[in-house]
Each structure stands twice: as C-alpha cells, then as structure tokens.
Amino acid sequence: QVQLVESGGGLVQAGGSLRLSCAASGSFFKINDMGWYRQAPGKQRELVARITSGSSTNYVDSVKGRFTISRDNAKNTVYLQMNSLKPEDTAVYYCNVKCARGFSRGWGEDDYWGQGTQVTVSS
Numbered sequence: 260q261v262q263l264v265e266s267g268g269g270l271v272q273a274g275g276s277l278r279l280s281c282a283a284s285g286s287f288f289k290i291n292d293m294g295w296y297r298q299a300p301g302k303q304r305e306l307v308a309r310i311t312s313g314s315s316t317n318y319v320d321s322v323k324g325r326f327t328i329s330r331d332n333a334k335n336t337v338y339l340q341m342n343s344l345k346p347e348d349t350a351v352y353y354c355n356v357k358c359a360r361g362f363s364r365g366w367g368e369d370d371y372w373g374q375g376t377q378v379t380v381s382s
Contacts, residue, residue, distance in 0.1 A: 261285040261371045263354050268376030271344055275380070279339040281354030281373050288361030291368060293330055293337040297350035297378075304353070308339060344380045351375040
C-alpha cells in the first residue's frame with residue numbers, strides 16, 4: 260500500500276543533466292532497496308541503478324561515471340542524478356522500491372513501481 264511519485268524527467272540536449280526524484284508515501288514498515296529502471300522503445304526494461312538501505316550502490320556499466328543514485332531516508336525519497344546524457348539514455352525511467360512487511364505481517368517484501376517519467380536526450 261505504497262505509492263511512488265516520480266518527477267524530474269524532460270527533454271535535454273546531449274551532454275546535459277537531469278535529476279530524477281521518487282518519493283514514497285503510504286503504509287510500510289521499512290524501505291529496503293530502492294532503484295531506477297528504464298525502458299526504451301522496442302527494448303526490454305533494464306536496471307539502471309540501485310541503492311540498498313545501507314547506501315551501497317550498483318550501476319549498469321553504460322551509466323557508470325555519469326549517473327549517481329542516492330537516497331534520503333528521512334524523506335523516503337530516492338534520486339538519480341544524470342550527467343553527460345546521451346541520446347541512448349532516452350527512455351521511460353521507473354522508480355522501484357522494495358518494502359519490508361515487518362514481523363507483524365510475517366516479514367517478506369513487497370515491490371512497488373512509480374508511474375514512469377520520460378527522459379529524452381536530443382543531439
């Protein structure tokens with residue numbers, strides 16, 4: 260019972276920057292991993308970056324050195340700073356949040372997705 264609201268997408272020229280935000284609200288026990296996925300036209304969805312509750316990060320090779328994922332636990336928000344954008348970064352970006360249920364609900368984990376935000380990079 261968690262809603263994710265994404266913002267920050269848009270149209271930029273190659274070499275430009277964008278910062279995506281995803282805020283979680285609703286009922287949850289604890290947020291575990293948070294991440295960003297993207298899906299380009301005609302392609303399958305791929306994991307771009309993820310960050311654990313301990314702030315460990317992982318990136319797909321194609322964005323390493325250009326993108327930075329971070330989180331603000333007090334605000335239940337995950338960010339994706341995208342620099343040196345390339346046309347091949349054009350896609351719909353989806354926020355993903357994994358929430359623990361807590362012991363009262365037998366633990367386990369639920370998966371939530373944002374509505375998607377369009378990122379278009381022109382050249």
